[in-house]
Amino acid sequence: MRTIELTNSLTRAKEIFTPADPKRVTMYVCGPTVYNYAHIGNARPPVVFDVLFRLLRRTYGEEHVIYARNFTDIDDRIIARMSETGERLEEITNKYADIYEADMAALGVLPPTLAPRATAHVSEMIALIETLIAKGAAYQAQSGVYFSVAADANYGKLSRRDLDDMRVSARVEGEDDKRAPADFALWKAAKPGEPAWDAPFGRGRPGWHIECSAMIEKTLGRTIDIHGGGIDLLFPHHENEIAQSECAHGAPLARVWLHNGFLTMDAEKMSKSVGNVLLAHELLQRWPGEVLRLALLSAHYRAPLDWTEDLLKQADATLKGLYGAVDRLNDVSPEGDVEPSDDFLDALCDDLNTPMAMAALSTLATDANKAKSESEKATAKARLLKAGEMLGLLQRDPDIVFGRKVNASLNATLGNLQLHATATVDWPAEKIDALVSARFAARRAKNFAEADRIREELTEMGVIVMDGPEGSTWRRA
RNA sequence: GGCCACGUGGCGGAGAGGCUACGCAGCGGACUGCAAAUCCGUGUACUCCGGUUCGAUUCCGGACGUGGCCUCCA
DSSP states (O other): OOOOEEEETTTTEEEEOOOSOTTSEEEEEOOOBSSSOOBTTTTHHHHHHHHHHHHHHHHHOGGGEEEEEOBBOSSHHHHHHHHHHOOOHHHHHHHHHHHHHHHHHHTTOOOOSBOOBGGGGHHHHHHHHHHHHHTTSEEEETTEEEEOGGGOTTTTTTTTOOGGGSOOOOOOTTOTTOSSTTOEEEEEEOOTTSOOBOOTTOSEEEOHHHHHHHHHHHHTOSSEEEEEEEGGGIIIIIHHHHHHHHHHHSSOSEEEEEEEOOEEETTEEOOTTTTOOOBHHHHHHHSOHHHHHHHHTSSOTTSOEEOOHHHHHHHHHHHHHHHHHHHHTTTSOOOSSOOOOHHHHHHHHBTOOHHHHHHHHHHHHHHHHHOOSHHHHHHHHHHHHHHHHHHTOSOSOHHHHTTSSOOSSOOGGGSSHHHHHHHHHHSOHHHHHHHHHHHHHHHHTTOHHHHHHHHHHHHHTTEEEEEETTEEEEEEO
16 A cells, blocks of 8 residues: 655654554544635635545545544624624524535535534533533633643643743633633633523533534544644644643544645735635636636645636646546546556655646646557546546546536536636537538638638637547637 | 744746756747647756755755744634
């Protein structure tokens, strides 16, 4: 079996990945808070860890990998949204969870094995908090229950932070009764009009970090193989998860911690507070999800990635080139039992080096373009598609990609639906076919003036003609 | 202030102590009636200054620059 290496944030080193139980490989990734549309930066972890999910499933077998990505469906921002719109909690969270799932599907993200919701695990959270209180790691105050950072000798081991070095923590409003500034809320005492649950330590709602600890324990176990998320979650979120879970259980929470870098706009972090966000949902109106996905995978997951219009144009051109190779072999049925190239697999296994994997994918596309014999073609096509599948790419019908056919099921996975829909209505495939045939006839008759005229007409429709010895093919730009 | 990343050709972006990354764009060639697509070829790239070394863009130190976390944040 090929060895996978991953950079573990806990050790800051690239390590050989060995699951505790190869029959049950567990991964948890922090999912969205469902109160709003996700921006494209929010889409980086689901896409990156989707590639890892695919690699793990290939390595250990589909049924042996359990991947959980949560929905945070109780939180300050959701409550704020409730008072803004007057909607009920579930109305908001269900709506945005649905949108999130649709957007992720459009980006080619496989559904995780499990998608636990915080509000469905409040009793587990309460139990965990009780354990922490009993162990003396948490205490009750007027405003809620807090984790006592002083009780945890290992606090700071993930972010390598010394509490003394930190700037004096900004005081969180309403938490004046904490014993220490770095203590964090496990449970927030109920306020009038807010969603609340009964608990032995008073009616209230969970703090942010406790949900992940509780859901990981419930759905995956006390020690999981991989825990992932954005680099900004490293502190305090993941540090606090570790503190809660490890104090309660005396066992490591996760064996490998993975963190992806940010998306930036003009070299500045894309974030809602800066206000420089592009919503995935809106980008999907303008670009195929696959183009966005390729752009997201064009840099190594730990590196920052500057999101620009030019990046998308380049990704689009690259993708069209790859699909051109698939298209060229459209009537070849791929050979069944074929693996992607070693270069490709080695790249993915080397800490998920997707740029290097893309380079290997390009080589496979060139091989496919150069293939002569039928068997060469069948093999080359199969390898290209197999490699593409591991990146979540190249799985669409080239006829649809190049606008010769419209997908009957008008769902969000199409992404470029609007784009091609207009062109397809104005200039349907039948009309283009007719023009292309007319042009072919003109060329046969050596009436090149007419042939060129028709090509010009097609160009204006956004159609590119490609002449071959036995006829012409076409695609939409 | 503490901690942490990063600085590669026109653009994006890997990488390794000496050997072509790759993609996009450009240029030249083949193919084509002309194109397109494809194939082949093509670019004195590694922020600066020291050090280690036979040899560093790659290791070490420093400078400068950019960004991130320390507060909600993917």
